Amino acid sequence: xxxAIFCLSFQRMANRFIWEKLRQAYSIANMDSPTVLIDxxxxxxxxxxxxxxxxxxxxxxxxxxxxxRITIIPDxxxxxxxxxxxxxxxxxxNSTNMDMLTYCELKTKELDVPSWVPDWxxxxxxSLFDMHKAPSRTRSxxxxxxxxxxxxxxxxxxxxxxxxxxxxxxxxFNVANVVRDLVPINVLDGQHIREGGMIDAYxxxxxxxxxxxxxxxxxxxYPSFSASxxxxxxxxxLRLDLYDLPSAAQKYLNFVRKALHxxxxxxxxxxxxxxxxxxxxxxxxxxxxxxxxxx
Numbered sequence: 545x546x547x548a549i550f551c552l553s554f555q556r557m558a559n560r561f562i563w564e565k566l567r568q569a570y571s572i573a574n575m576d577s578p579t580v581l582i583d584x585x586x587x588x589x590x591x592x593x594x595x596x597x598x599x600x601x602x603x604x605x606x607x608x609x610x611x612x613r614i615t616i617i618p619d620x621x622x623x624x625x626x627x628x629x630x631x632x633x634x635x636x637x638n639s640t641n642m643d644m645l646t647y648c649e650l651k652t653k654e655l656d657v658p659s660w661v662p663d664w665x666x667x668x669x670x671s672l673f674d675m676h677k678a679p680s681r682t683r684s685x686x687x688x689x690x691x692x693x694x695x696x697x698x699x700x701x702x703x704x705x706x707x708x709x710x711x712x713x714x715x716x717f718n719v720a721n722v723v724r725d726l727v728p729i730n731v732l733d734g735q736h737i738r739e740g741g742m743i744d745a746y747x748x749x750x751x752x753x754x755x756x757x758x759x760x761x762x763x764x765x766y767p768s769f770s771a772s773x774x775x776x777x778x779x780x781x782l783r784l785d786l787y788d789l790p791s792a793a794q795k796y797l798n799f800v801r802k803a804l805h806x807x808x809x810x811x812x813x814x815x816x817x818x819x820x821x822x823x824x825x826x827x828x829x830x831x832x833x834x835x836x837x838x839x
Contacts (some may be wrong), residue, residue: 581607581614582635582644585664596624596665600631614638623657632661633688641835642684642696649821658692684835698833702816707824708809712801717786719797720779723750725779726809728817736815747776749817751796758763767796 584603593599601618614634622630635644647662655663686696708726713719727746728734734742747769748755755769756762771792778784784793807819812830820830 581631582647582662585662586647589664593665595620597622597627598626599664609683616710618828619754625657628655628657628664629661629692636684636686636688639835640683642686642833645696645833645836649823658695659695682834684833686833696833698831698836700829701829702814702830704810704820704824704826704828704830705813706811706821707826710804710807710809710821711803717789720784720786720789720793722804723776723797723800725778726750728811731778731780743773743777743780745817747773749819750776750803751799752819754799754803767792767799770795788838 581600581603584607587598588599588603591599593602597618597620600616604616604618607614616631616634619627632644644662645660648660649663654665655665657663684696686694689695710722710726712722728742731742731746736742736745751767751772755767755772756764756766757769759766762768775784775790775793775796779793785788789797803819806820806822808824810816810818810820810824812818
């Protein structure tokens with residue numbers, strides 16, 4: 545069965561939805577590239593279950609960490625919210641990191657679970673950034689206090705000063721308009737708080753810094769920084785025909801669209817710019833917890 549899924553998943557298909565589901569099925573079934581339980585729960589977040597507890601119980605025999613460290617016994621006498629919280633605690637207690645917190649969202653949850661427990665059936669989280677290591681290789685430092693309270697340690701990074709909601713359309717020219725609407729003050733001639741020009745920081749931020757120069761050797765499937773910077777400069781300066789964009793502009797805006805989907809545009813009190821979750825609010829503090837992949 546796995547070989548059949550593998551063959552189908554690498555065939556060109558007109559129906560992209562079916563192709564993506566086949567690739568997902570192969571990823572889950574591929575034991576040569578083992579996946580941990582929380583990542584598998586994320587990958588299957590859009591699947592339908594008659595009982596939401598099956599989102600966890602059905603994956604137990606497929607996840608490598610449940611066979612080596614995590615011990616979860618299916619118990620349908622427990623309510624769904626209790627199952628999700630118990631699983632979250634089991635994962636945290638048997639891991640040196642807190643990557644599970646990456647899957648939590650700043651929003652009102654339909655299930656009665658603490659903020660540090662992922663609400664798997666109702667995930668609307670944007671695709672995770674895969675190039676970020678906020679706290680480097682630190683080990684997690686947290687413990688459960690009881691009554692739904694999780695104590696963790698981290699580093700306070702910044703305070704949000706301004707939040708702009710982002711609605712990403714499909715058409716390139718409309719994505720270009722979003723880019724213009726989000727333009728920071730003095731983007732063309734201003735200096736970023738860290739280094740370089742503001743336009744350089746804005747160019748990298750919009751595409752999550754997925755640029756060919758980040759790799760050695762450079763990867764051609766990503767837009768180049770030099771070409772993308774020119775594209776951005778011309779977009780802001782109204783020097784591009786949005787209905788007849790050059791290939792470099794289309795390539796860059798395609799990555800911009802993916803990076804901005806499901807996020808908000810942030811400006812911090814101390815002058816940084818960034819992308820945040822949909823639930824981000826002004827005057828909220830951002831921190832990097834020890835052992836997590838991103839703030």
